[in-house]
Amino acid sequence: MKRKKNNYKIVLIIFIVVTIALFAEIGYLVFYKKDNEKSINNKEVNNQEVTDSNIDNNDNNIDNDIKDEPSNEEDEIINLLKQEEYYIENNLDRYLSYKALNPEKTNKEIITDVNCNIDKDFYTDIENSDLDKGILVIVNKYHALSSNYIPNLTTMENSYTSVAGAKMEVEAYEHFKEMVDAAKLEDIKLFNVSAYRSYATQDTLYTNYVKRDGVDGADRYSARPGHSEHQTGLASDINTASSKAHFENTKEYSWLISNSYKYGFILRYPENKEYLTGYKFEPWHYRYVGVEVATYIHEHNITYDEYYAYFIEK
């Protein structure tokens, strides 16, 4: 009987142990494993993040190598610049440098100024004027003609010039005559006072102006030799060449502003554009560029420097 009782105790103990073991196993399965899965999932997410951020870093490194530390802000600036009417891809680096130095300027001003080389001082980085452009050749403070360049000239008839023997480029002169004749029909009297000037003549003029007003003073109204549009034979000073005459207040000036483009002539140094052209307002200086180009410039109210940069040079 006692033995039977002992057997019963042993069975009971085994039962209890097995039961505890079972609960422990269930507990392990239910709680520990679940937690473990969670933490494994978390680890996977974390790993994923780590991998992603590694990729990001790699991308940034690649970008940095190419674009020199780009930021979203810079991308935004570039996008806005690209939307501007006269944006030139080759000028992008200069636009960005100039904008950084002139944060108060609008994007339109940034584009205009850099296209006209205003991010460089006048008479720096001077290139030879491209004579292959024909009547669209540019001559300004960044583009110069050689001392021996002489265009295809013709001598002007006395009824078109106050200076006997004045010369002008052949095509430009034909259109100049048409313009003067058309004006005459409306009782507007136009005549040339200075057309073609040789390099040597310009040299003498400029040297004398420097003696009188100094380099800075002379540079505001007189071109250095090689930099005068008059050497192209495509320009004419009409009726006067003096600010004191106030040609801008005459009916002749009004007529020219309204009509010169029809004959291929543009006002080359307009009022309030001194910072772009490098010359103070010259209401008398007209430049022949052909009817089509003159019409565009007239309608869009831009300088020839702007036109050339966007339509001819780029």
Ligand SMILES: [Zn+2]
């Ligand atoms: Zn002139």
